[in-house]
Amino acid sequence: MYTIGIDVGGTNLKAGLVNETFDIVATKKMPLVWESPEKFAEDLCVLATGLVEENGISREEVAYIGMGVPGVVDVKRGMIVKTVNIPIRNVPVAELIHRVWEIPVFLGNDADCAALGEFYHFEKKDIESLILVTLGTGVGTGLIFNGKIHCGINGCAGEGGHMVIVSGGDLCTCGRRGCWERYASANGLIRLTKAAMEENRQSVMWSLADGSLDKVDGRTAFNAAREGDAAAKAVVDQYLTYLAEGLTNLINLLQPEVICIGGGVSNEADEALLFPLRGKVEEMRYDKDAQVHTQIVKASLGNDAGIIGAALLGRE
Ligand SMILES: [Zn+2]
Structure with a gap:
């Protein structure tokens, strides 16, 4: 079949x-x-x-x-x-x-479906819980517990991107201020990068963006940081701190076995993204002394996760 x-x-x-x-x-x-x-x-x-x-x-x-x-x-x-x-x-x-x-037709939220797809990939390794965090224009999160999507009483659960990490911070599309996705999304990274460039006219980030703020993307700061640019290193460090704040909130609240990081930003080299991110979460997490910790890994299915996850919706 x-x-x-x-x-x-x-x-x-x-x-x-x-x-x-x-x-x-x-x-x-x-x-x-x-x-x-x-x-x-x-x-x-x-x-x-x-x-x-x-x-x-x-x-x-x-x-x-x-x-x-x-x-x-x-x-x-x-x-x-x-x-x-x-x-x-x-x-x-x-x-x-x-x-x-x-x-039969089964429906699901797209972020939840992508999480289900990633979960299926990991399930072969005997896990029951996974959170997928997708860094794109926003921050999408999908929660899988006991092998099932946790969608809440009204289908709206798993909106981790809208937990506030900076009280009174930037205005979000949801109406609140300081939501995680304002800071940890690819768009958040781009905003941080542009602000740092305006304050640092000599930064390598300018030449990487052909002298134009319009050409800044989610890689500009990471690439300039690799070339040793101090302003870019500060942007990357700040971005990873924002990302780690939200991940640590999720871990402290839910303790999943795995958190997968997906979306365009997750294509960065492990040395630049995953390894320092794990270090920051390690310092922040509540369960420092526990024997077992949440694994933070890169998502593995890319754009296929949505289709595979949707196809998994009717599995039971
Ligand atoms: Zn919001």
């Missing part, structure tokens, strides 16, 4: 045909064009049935469809409650798909 995992992104719908060992055997994608709930469900069906037909399998060989959505879902009712950046509100997506294809 196969399953189909669909990753609903802000601009694209990506679907994967996934085999019994949860490896992706084929993918297909199309732009996300929002016209109506019916058209949205129709596009999802076109994608799913296209995958089936193009790979020479029958519909009966597909056990279910799993779907990761960037927003809040009502798992029991098969409904997308609301999404971030796309005007999808209260869409009974499972019911709409059933008009075309009578197949």
